[in-house]
Amino acid sequence: MNRVRPDRAESGRLRDFALACLSRQGEMSAAEDQAARAGLSEMHTLPGGSELIAEGAPQHPFLLLNGWGLRQRVLSDGRRQIFGFVLPGDFFGLSACRGAAATAGMVALTPVTVAPLPLLAEMMHTAPNSTLGRLAWRQIRNEERALCDQVVRLGQQSAYERLIGLLLELHDRLKEMRLADDNSFVLPLTQEVLSDALGLSVVHTNRTLQQLRREHLIESRGSTINLNDIALLAEIADYRPVTRA
């Protein structure tokens, strides 16, 4: 495992980011704060492509501080389905059943910085009304909600709608973490990854993206993507904004 510690300035920035995430649902108790800081002091960076959780393996809770991950399953013939993306500020490695095997693999898409938060799994069960406990449950619920959205996309929507729906979801989630502008964000995904998430071939994803660009619904410079008319996009894809209460 190619673990590296982020440099001093970066690690300070990430610690602040983490503490903001952790107290989004309310102030942490002294004990929680201490546990969180202990976890944060162990933050480390892993290269893109690292497998953070193997499907079916036991899992431990982490907070993603930087970079993108994804949750996936690989079929025996090599096909891959991506369930969703894990963004900075998301917790991962949580399960409703303590110590249960992971139902999905978790892989780093870019280099990622993560911090272990073993207490999260504990508090989820021992102190469900604590700040950390509530965070953990909220994460599980948000994941369920995102999975449902994914099912609807794949089951009922056209390539065009699927792509729009996913872009809107990512934009929403990044904006909530203050990692996106009002109508643009950095999308570090190859078209192949996008395709595996949307259940499309790479070629078709490419052509659908081109169509969106031709229609001036999106623009892209490098990996930055611009959503030109979010209200219109949302209507096209029947998008329901995430209520991440």
Next chain:
Amino acid sequence: MNRVRPDRAESGRLRDFALACLSRQGEMSAAEDQAARAGLSEMHTLPGGSELIAEGAPQHPFLLLNGWGLRQRVLSDGRRQIFGFVLPGDFFGLSACRGAAATAGMVALTPVTVAPLPLLAEMMHTAPNSTLGRLAWRQIRNEERALCDQVVRLGQQSAYERLIGLLLELHDRLKEMRLADDNSFVLPLTQEVLSDALGLSVVHTNRTLQQLRREHLIESRGSTINLNDIALLAEIADYRPVTRA
């Protein structure tokens, strides 16, 4: 609400079934047993088509004693995606966050008999290691697992594979509840419902079913369906048996 109480013989049978479901994960404490019996004494039957939980509405925990339900979302243009089916012995109306809005609607597909179990939502948080608490979590985890399976089906599999995968899942789950034979079961679904679950048109579902029959992989008499070679079917659909530990 067209509530009806099941007749005496039926209600006794269902009570026994429920108690078996409730103690599958271990014996209930005296308090749990009492709460369960209180809920069971309020069991009632609703006609097919009843909406048991509205999407986005607050939800309360129930045990499904008889009949089939489904979890779905309806898009604004009328398209419907079915997330999965709720079978006898399943709990529904549970959420990781107490009092959270339902992420999916729950509708009775056939007439259903249900029993309220308000304690389940409580114990999930207050006594996570109790028999009922563990049951509740297991249910949430199983739902997540089933949702992932559904995403893989819709995203990566052909109509042929999807249909097989769903039939195998239903058979497995029914068998676990002793509601299916070794290789046959009653499938009370119209092809339209099946289509909305599989993300296919009714016509295509029909033709795919015919193909399976032509190849002698399945047989059907009325609504009873026969899986003729489960091992082969499982291989075709890359099916992973549900570990409902």
Next chain:
DNA sequence: CGAGTGTTTGATAATGTTCAAGAAGCGTGG
């Protein structure tokens, strides 16, 4: 029997995939 719902069929069209190859971008080492 008649109405309604569910299933089956054929013909045609849309959507998406595969294959193959070329162009563009990007990091690395000389």
Next chain:
DNA sequence: CCACGCTTCTTGAACATTATCAAACACTCG
């Protein structure tokens, strides 16, 4: 700074899968 190799993106053409439309048939229930 350039050349090289690699990955990613783009394009065209042929093909496969699945949807849509329209109609006939079957079954059940009142």
